[in-house]
Amino acid sequence: MGTAPSPGSGPVRTCVGCRERGPRSGLVRIVAVEGTVLVLDERGGAPGRGAWLHVQERCLDRALARHALPRALRLQGADASQVEAALRAAIRSR
Template sequence: MEPVRTCVGCRTRAPRTALLRVVVRGLELVVDERKASPGRGAWLHPTRECAENALRRRAFGRALRVSGPLDTQTFEEWLNGYGNKVNGSK
């Protein structure tokens, strides 16, 4: 049976392979593409809607147990690039 995780954006459960793992390095939010970085991770559907929900609700800080503001710029840039790859845009 495949492991199941909960998306921090929409709060629905999904197989681990269908979700992105996001971790904190310093105070910077980054995508763990290999899903193997040490430490706590937050799981998220790779959609703009789930990402915006998680950012708006400040769910990453709670899920990753980080106090204070997180730098989300790298994560948002990765998400924009990911959307272009999925849509076939350049």
């Protein structure tokens, strides 16, 4: 995080928490299922709009405080509790 990706280094995504760009491999994808429930897209290939986030507590906290996940996914009233718990567990396990 914090370094600009080099040209030709693969797909680049923007973290909805810190707004920094980075390689797709350094972020996780979040998608909406059943309308408003947000979940981690483990494989990165689920259909529909996705939001990308660094697996860092700082980025998660910023995304939640700014309501960036529902906005990026173009949802109103999205339930981020399930994805928040999964991300916090992933952060602790790193």
